[in-house]
Amino acid sequence: MFEAISLRTLLILIPALPLSGAILTAIFGPAILRRQSHWPTVLGLAASCICSLMLAVKWQGQLPQDGKAGQGVEEVVTLWEWVGIPQAYAPSPATGLAAIAATENHAPLDFRIDVSLRIDTLTATMLVMVTLISTLVAVYSVGYMHGDEGYWRFFSYLSLFVFSMTMLVTVSNFVMLYVFWEGVGVCSYLLIGFWYRNPAAAAAGKKAFLVNRVGDFGFALALFLMWMTYGSLSFHDTDTVAGVLGARRFAGELSFVGGGVGTAICLLLMAGACGKSAQFPLHVWLPDAMEGPTPVSALIHAATMVTAGVYMIARCMPLFVAAPQAAWVVAWIGAGTALMAGLIALTQFDLKRVLAYSTVSQLGYMFLALGMATLGGVTAGMFHLFTHAFFKALLFLGAGSVMHAMGNVIDMRRFGGLRHRLPITHATFAIGCLALAGIFPLSGFWSKDAILAAVHDQAHATGASSYRVLYGMAMGTAFLTAFYTFRAFFMTFYGPQRIPEEAGHHAHESPKVMWIPLVVLALFAALVGPMLEWTHAFAHWLQYTPSLAMMAQAAGATGAPAAFHWDVAVTSTAVAVAGVALAAFLYLGHRREVAALQYVFRFGWMNPSEAPSDWESASPHAAAVANVTRPGGHPTVTGHCPSDHPSGSHGHEHGPGLLALPARLLKAVGCGLWSLLTLPLWLGQFVSPYQMSHSKFFVDEIYDVLIVGPLRGLAHISYVLDRVLVDGLVNGVGGLPVRLGGWLRKSQRGFVSLYGLLTVVGMVLVVVVSFWWGV
Amino acid sequence: MSDTAILQNHLFVGAVLFALGLIGFLVRRNVIVMFLCVELMLQGVALSLVSWSRYHGDWGGQMLVIFIITVAACEAALGLALVWIMAQRGGSLDIAIWQTLRERDQAPYTDREVPEEDRSVEDWPQLTPAGVEPVHPREEDMYRSHV
Numbered sequence: 001m002f003e004a005i006s007l008r009t010l011l012i013l014i015p016a017l018p019l020s021g022a023i024l025t026a027i028f029g030p031a032i033l034r035r036q037s038h039w040p041t042v043l044g045l046a047a048s049c050i051c052s053l054m055l056a057v058k059w060q061g062q063l064p065q066d067g068k069a070g071q072g073v074e075e076v077v078t079l080w081e082w083v084g085i086p087q088a089y090a091p092s093p094a095t096g097l098a099a100i101a102a103t104e105n106h107a108p109l110d111f112r113i114d115v116s117l118r119i120d121t122l123t124a125t126m127l128v129m130v131t132l133i134s135t136l137v138a139v140y141s142v143g144y145m146h147g148d149e150g151y152w153r154f155f156s157y158l159s160l161f162v163f164s165m166t167m168l169v170t171v172s173n174f175v176m177l178y179v180f181w182e183g184v185g186v187c188s189y190l191l192i193g194f195w196y197r198n199p200a201a202a203a204a205g206k207k208a209f210l211v212n213r214v215g216d217f218g219f220a221l222a223l224f225l226m227w228m229t230y231g232s233l234s235f236h237d238t239d240t241v242a243g244v245l246g247a248r249r250f251a252g253e254l255s256f257v258g259g260g261v262g263t264a265i266c267l268l269l270m271a272g273a274c275g276k277s278a279q280f281p282l283h284v285w286l287p288d289a290m291e292g293p294t295p296v297s298a299l300i301h302a303a304t305m306v307t308a309g310v311y312m313i314a315r316c317m318p319l320f321v322a323a324p325q326a327a328w329v330v331a332w333i334g335a336g337t338a339l340m341a342g343l344i345a346l347t348q349f350d351l352k353r354v355l356a357y358s359t360v361s362q363l364g365y366m367f368l369a370l371g372m373a374t375l376g377g378v379t380a381g382m383f384h385l386f387t388h389a390f391f392k393a394l395l396f397l398g399a400g401s402v403m404h405a406m407g408n409v410i411d412m413r414r415f416g417g418l419r420h421r422l423p424i425t426h427a428t429f430a431i432g433c434l435a436l437a438g439i440f441p442l443s444g445f446w447s448k449d450a451i452l453a454a455v456h457d458q459a460h461a462t463g464a465s466s467y468r469v470l471y472g473m474a475m476g477t478a479f480l481t482a483f484y485t486f487r488a489f490f491m492t493f494y495g496p497q498r499i500p501e502e503a504g505h506h507a508h509e510s511p512k513v514m515w516i517p518l519v520v521l522a523l524f525a526a527l528v529g530p531m532l533e534w535t536h537a538f539a540h541w542l543q544y545t546p547s548l549a550m551m552a553q554a555a556g557a558t559g560a561p562a563a564f565h566w567d568v569a570v571t572s573t574a575v576a577v578a579g580v581a582l583a584a585f586l587y588l589g590h591r592r593e594v595a596a597l598q599y600v601f602r603f604g605w606m607n608p609s610e611a612p613s614d615w616e617s618a619s620p621h622a623a624a625v626a627n628v629t630r631p632g633g634h635p636t637v638t639g640h641c642p643s644d645h646p647s648g649s650h651g652h653e654h655g656p657g658l659l660a661l662p663a664r665l666l667k668a669v670g671c672g673l674w675s676l677l678t679l680p681l682w683l684g685q686f687v688s689p690y691q692m693s694h695s696k697f698f699v700d701e702i703y704d705v706l707i708v709g710p711l712r713g714l715a716h717i718s719y720v721l722d723r724v725l726v727d728g729l730v731n732g733v734g735g736l737p738v739r740l741g742g743w744l745r746k747s748q749r750g751f752v753s754l755y756g757l758l759t760v761v762g763m764v765l766v767v768v769v770s771f772w773w774g775v
Numbered sequence: 776m777s778d779t780a781i782l783q784n785h786l787f788v789g790a791v792l793f794a795l796g797l798i799g800f801l802v803r804r805n806v807i808v809m810f811l812c813v814e815l816m817l818q819g820v821a822l823s824l825v826s827w828s829r830y831h832g833d834w835g836g837q838m839l840v841i842f843i844i845t846v847a848a849c850e851a852a853l854g855l856a857l858v859w860i861m862a863q864r865g866g867s868l869d870i871a872i873w874q875t876l877r878e879r880d881q882a883p884y885t886d887r888e889v890p891e892e893d894r895s896v897e898d899w900p901q902l903t904p905a906g907v908e909p910v911h912p913r914e915e916d917m918y919r920s921h922v
Contacts, residue, residue: 750877751884752809752870756801 029152072546215275266326277309294400331371338364443529482579785826792819
């Protein structure tokens with residue numbers, strides 16, 4: 001039975017099952033299935049997941065057994081021809097592009113878009129990951145979305161989303177990739193704005209869609225340029241034309257384009273990937289997208305959709321290898337985003353936002369790894385994508401479980417000490433946090449380590465200092481990751497138990513249908529990494545992807561990607577443990593965050609005369625934290641420990657607590673240097689580092705001023721012009737008969753003799769005029 | 776009498792009929808009279824047609840007139856029925872009562888006010904008893920310029 005199903009059937013079934021699930025839910029959901037609307041989706045996704053696993057196993061059987069490095073294996077199933085324009089493009093020999101085979105005989109090229117599905121190891125990996133996580137998320141959603149008025153709508157969108165995503169990773173053509181790229185964007189718009197009656201959710205959906213458009217514009221330009229350069233938009237070779245990523249090109253028969261054009265293509269592709277994968281400067285949509293239902297956050301914004309950009313860059317890796325500058329930019333964007341998002345996540349109070357920024361940060365890691373443009377880098381990036389999907393989905397679903405119990409309150413200042421109330425969520429969340437922080441031996445440790453090792457290798461191989469800086473940034477981000485992850489964890493699950501009144505009687509563990517996916521994901525998050533990494537199975541498996549096989553060839557006979565470095569592993573573990581320890585120090589027991597951070601970053605130690613009450617009242621975030629006590633309504637269990645702040649006026653003596661000694665040392669050693677470095681920040685009191693982080697480096701505000709504001713102004717001008725000029729003209733023309741009629745209407749006096757008189761006058765006029773002109 | 780002269784006479788009569796009818800239609804307010812005036816105009820036109828027909832020796836005009844008379848008969852039947860209904864509804868034959876059909880914001884046509892007689896002046900002129908010469912006030916003769 002297992003053999004009976006061909007690869008082709010499986011490949012078609014994997015996207016077809018979610019699509020049919022979406023259609024069935026949409027048709028039968030509103031009237032017939034109602035509260036049972038999840039069945040088509042859950043069953044379709046589960047079946048699709050089984051198909052994906054079968055496909056991966058079958059594909060494993062088809063791989064060459066000798067294990068020789070650098071052998072790309074792919075199979076393409078062409079379903080039908082979507083577009084076919086014969087002789088659409090005649091590249092002139094003057095362009096001299098060795099990338100186009102047809103220039104040899106100067107034959108014009110056909111423009112063809114086939115709907116073709118492909119299978120190689122990269123696609124199989126993505127399919128397994130996407131369908132597995134979507135199935136678990138769909139099961140979880142049955143509990144989470146229970147009783148929502150848009151129940152069937154949610155599951156229909158969810159299924160449609162999985163269909164788009166599976167198609168995105170399966171198609172073998174850039175145009176089809178673009179189509180499903182947009183499909184994923186639309187589904188994310190629908191799901192983020194799922195609760196469209198909430199203006200914040202509607203705005204977040206709109207923002208996600210618009211920001212993605214910016215990136216997609218770059219992607220579209222990349223496609224145009226690629227068509228002009230390569231004369232094809234297929235991944236694979238067709239009968240007549242060599243594909244962009246086809247076997248002929250890998251065999252060295254045709255070249256990949258480097259130089260200016262190649263770099264431009266790669267940078268434009270990267271713009272698209274930045275939009276979808278939420279990299280700086282297009283990362284702003286992802287944190288806002290947390291307005292959507294939490295399963296959506298888990299599915300779209302952690303596990304699957306944001307990985308589309310990473311997948312695309314991994315797929316196009318040969319292009320990036322040919323244009324190393326572009327790869328370098330990718331690495332810097334990735335590292336910069338990772339660091340920036342990590343810094344922002346330090347101070348967020350919204351649990352889901354912390355996770356969102358950590359997603360941005362981890363995606364930055366993946367970009368950094370891909371930017372190495374080495375086999376080790378790409379496999380490490382994809383490996384991190386794979387493991388990250390599991391533990392980030394786990395964390396988001398755990399956050400959803402907390403939210404579910406807390407009556408949709410997600411502000412970490414308002415709850416705490418939930419470990420007794422939510423024991424399963426607590427345990428699984430802990431595993432997710434450990435994995436995210438990169439603590440041995442959970443998944444995150446292995447994948448993050450692979451990335452660090454890849455960067456390390458590249459730094460050694462090239463000797464370029466920029467890679468060493470990147471390595472340092474990555475290491476710093478590892479510290480930040482461990483810190484903010486455990487900050488959120490401790491704030492949520494430890495400390496005195498506090499439950500907001502919105503929770504009501506809901507403050508208990510989630511139903512079984514919700515915590516079983518959590519446990520399954522926790523198992524995966526714990527085991528996937530060590531299992532795959534210990535044997536290098538993942539890297540070996542991925543090497544059979546045609547796009548990566550070439551690099552494997554270049555890497556040489558060893559074929560072993562990014563050997564395990566003990567020094568890197570030890571350093572990263574030490575850094576992560578330090579992050580966890582700092583978080584534990586600051587957040588376990590008494591919450592010293594505000595006191596400590598303010599003391600350090602608002603320069604209280606530089607200015608002893610500054611009364612603490614001043615910076616208590618002057619700083620908005622302190623006020624915000626102080627406000628926590630009010631809505632909670634429990635004055636005894638507040639964000640401030642009474643021993644920390646017995647009263648506002650005496651806070652200074654006690655405020656820094658244990659941090660006083662290091663602070664004094666800091667004062668003695670680094671006062672001058674530190675103040676020089678931070679002089680601009682210090683001068684503007686409102687941009688203390690704490691607040692920089694808390695307000696997300698003002699990126700949204702800068703965009704508001706630079707882009708949104710002018711555009712809105714332009715839109716307003718257009719609106720006024722439209723209203724005054726265009727509408728004025730149209731309404732004027734339309735109003736002319738009305739006004740004329742209104743004027744003539746006055747003659748309607750209802751007096752027959754007057755009508756008679758007017759008739760006579762008119763008749764006389766006609767007679768006179770006709771005589772006058774001799775008509 | 777030459778044909779032209781006969782034509783001129785007939786046309787003159789026709790024009791007079793038309794003009795009288797027109798004037799009557801414009802100045803009278805009794806619906807029936809207005810209706811009659813319209814008929815008068817119609818006959819004026821018919822007369823001109825007949826006279827032209829005779830002048831040209833062509834029967835077309837006279838045929839037309841017969842058609843006109845037929846149509847006018849129908850029109851008269853309909854018109855009088857309408858007039859009867861209007862009179863019943865409005866209780867009057869005055870065409871001015873139907874100006875309620877005017878545009879909503881238009882001022883109604885009002886007849887010119889006839890000034891009320893001043894009842895306070897009881898000084899009516901009196902006829903002098905016959906056979907007695909009236910007393911001629913001398914002073915009145917002095918400034919009275921007319922009788």
